[in-house]
Amino acid sequence: MRSFSIGVIGAGRIGKIHIENILRKLTNVNLKIVADIKINDKLKQWATEMGVSKLTNDAYEIFNDPEIEVVVICSPTDTHTNFIQEAAKANKQVFCEKPIDTHIKRIKETLSVVKETGIKLMVGFNRRFDRNFIRCHEAIASGQIGEPQIIKITSRDPAPPTIEYIKVSGGIFLDMTIHDWDMARFQAGSEVEEVYATGAVLIDPEIGKAGDIDTAVAVLKFRNGAIGIIDNTRQAVYGYDQRVEVFGSKGCVVADNEAANTVRIYTEECTNIDKIPYFFMERYMESYSTELKYFLECLRKNIEPKPNGEDDLQNVLVAMAAQKSYEENRPVKITEVDK
């Protein structure tokens, strides 16, 4: 099996997950360099314990290393387009965390460079690699439920991020719902034409003062006629609620939450089940290694990975249409924001 030398840019929370997966769960890979702009003692120690062979604060060491074939970009969003373009110019294959950027123009420019250089670019919408959502997709792909007609996504975080984070997040539709736009498109097998979004501040007034909402509902119209429904909240006190349902002409597929365990306790008062596991680290951990394995497999077989740059672009477009819809309280077509 063909082996890959890999460079990782960014060793924050998500970067560490990818680094650990590369070192411990992937085979036929060599993590040659990890680049992070802020190298401190704690990171050094973590890298040593983990077995990272080289740590640098200069990402260009990765681009300049002829042995490195694959670049995994986990740095802050506003650095993505630059790093993707540099990697592309150095003829390296790119896995980039989502989103590529929050500006349509910059995404499109970057996708042009990607196209010209002929490299492959995969974007880390990891939920597509969750075993449950894959199974939904398979049920649809195999025709078990016929034509998808209604796609329902429940996506609720257990607790809101900090107000500081909210302020720079780009808004709930771009920060949180972005995963759901992607999931809806993935399951519908079609592109969004129009979106109606609404929402409210029901969790924390501070989120409202920061110019955002904490509860959101969106209705999507897809080109194939299917209708999508998404509901989000920043705070589901009972845990990280992540469900997908696709109703079709021949049936319906429902992916429920992962349980903490399979135990039921029957008592005189009621029956108890433990609450669902807390957050994305637990729920989606496996999907992170699965997506990277898939990406390397695409490279080995020379096939276009999905979700790719075009998916990212569509997701950001839907987010922008949703934001506009919320602000103007009317359905908004994707073409209105894609100029």
Next chain:
Amino acid sequence: MRSFSIGVIGAGRIGKIHIENILRKLTNVNLKIVADIKINDKLKQWATEMGVSKLTNDAYEIFNDPEIEVVVICSPTDTHTNFIQEAAKANKQVFCEKPIDTHIKRIKETLSVVKETGIKLMVGFNRRFDRNFIRCHEAIASGQIGEPQIIKITSRDPAPPTIEYIKVSGGIFLDMTIHDWDMARFQAGSEVEEVYATGAVLIDPEIGKAGDIDTAVAVLKFRNGAIGIIDNTRQAVYGYDQRVEVFGSKGCVVADNEAANTVRIYTEECTNIDKIPYFFMERYMESYSTELKYFLECLRKNIEPKPNGEDDLQNVLVAMAAQKSYEENRPVKITEVDK
């Protein structure tokens, strides 16, 4: 316990259910007269077997009978307002099948008469009396899930009605979603302010030709800030899919479908569960006797029954706003249709 003499107007499908429940499941009641405009041999035979003591084609025999205290109206919708008003003038308590009427003006006129005469009027939104949806409501009422923030209703019929029925149905929002408007209001504990509705013809093009849609999605904004989501389809091939979910500040309550049985069959291929029971006769049968018992209990205790005429009015207003929203592809405020 105080006993009631009852007259029933209309012995069609739903009338027969009420008659059977009065005769076999209610106590301290006397079904004195059943009136139906079309009395044929089949109905006569059914009435005899069931033990109906008197069958007439003249509803006024009921209004004129001083012993009869309670009138149950199950005749076609366009006769409801007349019969309610006649019953009210005769000082009888009225249980009327939903909806009272499809014209706001006539509903309001009728509610005025009801108010003047001081009788009690309950409208048969029977799903409020389903044991599962009652349990949801209790969970909310008891504060277990805090303030309701998102109300999600899945309401899917197993098969579409005939095209003839579709043509006179008043449209999906008034014919089918009417139950869901009521359920959403019941669970939200608040009135709807604005509705956005969309839909499509995905099941049968003939439905489209008849001027209706067969797949519908609606988003509701409630006065208390909660957001409602409803999805409907005329054809869920896997059965009558009726679920309610209410997300709140302190938790979430979910009422799933009733199962055909509790059996799971594990085989080499997969695990099988029998499909959900077919239609409303099976799913909601118990709710029909429960709602009548509740109504008689309200009469005994002299308390206002719910859902009443005002609920019916609100449900019809939401249906009209939904229709307008669908037609104009924009959110519509209830005040726009309530003039």
Next chain:
Amino acid sequence: MRSFSIGVIGAGRIGKIHIENILRKLTNVNLKIVADIKINDKLKQWATEMGVSKLTNDAYEIFNDPEIEVVVICSPTDTHTNFIQEAAKANKQVFCEKPIDTHIKRIKETLSVVKETGIKLMVGFNRRFDRNFIRCHEAIASGQIGEPQIIKITSRDPAPPTIEYIKVSGGIFLDMTIHDWDMARFQAGSEVEEVYATGAVLIDPEIGKAGDIDTAVAVLKFRNGAIGIIDNTRQAVYGYDQRVEVFGSKGCVVADNEAANTVRIYTEECTNIDKIPYFFMERYMESYSTELKYFLECLRKNIEPKPNGEDDLQNVLVAMAAQKSYEENRPVKITEVDK
């Protein structure tokens, strides 16, 4: 459809259930006489409200009535054999509550009379008519799980009966497990050859003082090679726990408890489901009307009903072998108690 005139003997708890079902749930039947040795005002009032046309304290009025074709025997166990024999001699079809008797000899004598007279005798092991256990049986009968190899029955009462009842009950194996012997044989499709039973007094020492146990476990060996496992307790504080599992060469079928409702409540602490409904009245209510309908159907089609007298005999034999096994702490063959 052929109609039947019915006489019921015994209007206690179970008799009342049958009477109500005959009057309200069966069609083409005429409940002509109800006989009970103790007629008091309360029973008279109940009979009137229910619409019982004739109440007598003399069962022979039923036997002597030439119009009555079917006798339903719900009187105390020690009267069963006499009434069955009298009914048989009067050429009436008999539905008898379980068990026919607690003495093998008297059961056999009675079955001889039944055989000679050629009447049909069905015994009221109603759990065979529970929709869930029927579904298990169908899965086996249709070959979905192959040859049954392990039959597991969980059968737990919510609360023990009174000590007075325990004293005359005949012991847990004859009083409570009798239903499970029948269920095991029903699902196994084979007769029991050997039984090992053990038990303990874990709920209430008074039960031990009364000479009985309150917790029991039995292992059955069937002629077809299958092995049965039953566990009983007189007190499951979380409700009436009634489950059946059949493991076979090609799969496994599991019938779980009926739920109080389908609602789940997710909170910060855990997820709650309401406790299972309380007792046999609720869980098995439907099975009582289903078994009578089935019996009348057998009469109409002139086919042998099941479970019949032979089933009752086998169930009592297994109970006796179990009692002996418990007392002697060794496996006991059915042939040891069937002399």
Next chain:
Amino acid sequence: MRSFSIGVIGAGRIGKIHIENILRKLTNVNLKIVADIKINDKLKQWATEMGVSKLTNDAYEIFNDPEIEVVVICSPTDTHTNFIQEAAKANKQVFCEKPIDTHIKRIKETLSVVKETGIKLMVGFNRRFDRNFIRCHEAIASGQIGEPQIIKITSRDPAPPTIEYIKVSGGIFLDMTIHDWDMARFQAGSEVEEVYATGAVLIDPEIGKAGDIDTAVAVLKFRNGAIGIIDNTRQAVYGYDQRVEVFGSKGCVVADNEAANTVRIYTEECTNIDKIPYFFMERYMESYSTELKYFLECLRKNIEPKPNGEDDLQNVLVAMAAQKSYEENRPVKITEVDK
């Protein structure tokens, strides 16, 4: 945190699992030597890829290495007592795969040596570390279900091992049920006094010819009065069926199987759930790293690990009593086999 140098003896299937866990999932450990009597190229390659620093065919290199503090024994069962004793004499802490031995005398001798040397010995009954069974145990320990009264274990393999394996396995009670004896004791919190075991050859006649059975049922009586029920089969075609249920005076705790995913597919025919994952590698993978972490934690805190040598001895005693019970078709007391 205190760090440990570890030597592993045996690099077969289970040895490889432990080696991988030590290298990739445990922290503050150093895998210094792996010893295996059969070192071939394939093993060498595996070890290199995995990052094993030293591979030897001489286990005594481990015993003689003063730096190594912990020995993990994964060699064939008949070598366990020797290796444990050697390790103990070299003053090393021992984690040994189950069982220590199949001869009571040799187990007891070994436990004496362990006691004299004062080392800690843990035995790898890994199922105690399954998240679901831990949760059961916690429910009991916290008093949620009161006193345990009935312990039910369903333990079914997806497919039988080879006949060659069966012949040297020691019989189903020692080979397969051994895990269930341990689980029953773990959940009951008490020792077994008496066992009744029965069984049959229902899967494959070759297993019978090899002197074993493939279907087994056992009833256990515990010192605390609880009763245990275990059922085993060598072939559940629907997957690896591993369930535990503990009924107590105040409730019942049930641990169901882990699901392949949370997806349900509703179709016109029925609802489908994917079959349960295949075998112990998948179901119990996490438990293997959890048990080793726990053992190291015990060493750090200087507390006696559980399950230890005494647990292993009890499990083997119960297995022998079960075998005797099966052969003699009578309940057998543990004291009968513990001489």
